[in-house]
Amino acid sequence: MKKWLVPTAVLASIFAAAAPAVAAPSGPPITVDGPASFMNCGFLVTGEVTGKAKNITTPSGDIISTSPGLKITLTGPNGKPLKLVITGVLFFSFPSENVVEVRATGNNLLQLPSPDGLVLTRGNVNFSVDSDGNELRRFSGAGTATNICSLLGP
Secondary structure, three states, X not given: OOHHHHHHHHOOOOOHHHHHHHOOOOOOOEEEEEEEEEOOOOOOEEEEEEEEEEEEEOOOOOEEEEOOOOEEEXXXXXXXXXXXXXXXXXXXXXXXXXXXXXXXXXXXXXEXXXXXXXXXXXXXXXXXXXXOOOEEEEEEOXXXXXXXXXXXXX
């Protein structure tokens, strides 16, 4: 998997409407407006996302993914909308061929493959995934991780 695809793989559903533009290694911010859907809660979660996103590739090959003004409204089986501001920054580093270290700062909505894999992180959180997006190390750091699935479930 190419390094520049990793931010897209981790956050694929959020940027589904603009995936080709988000996949670009660097460039100007792109506008992200449209629907999103998530299935990793064990039930369908739909969303409407608005804002901007940008990936920046550093000289060392690390990737910084920013999301200025990004907002999403999620709805699950309980029918109650959940509005989130997700303007955080993700820092991706690649210590080995199949390992991706992720440091999240601010507010981020992350989609991971586990059954409770829709998570809002706040503050400084780090974790590790393989190149396919599977968790190698769960969240750690001074920030918080909230299971969004439990807030939207039946």
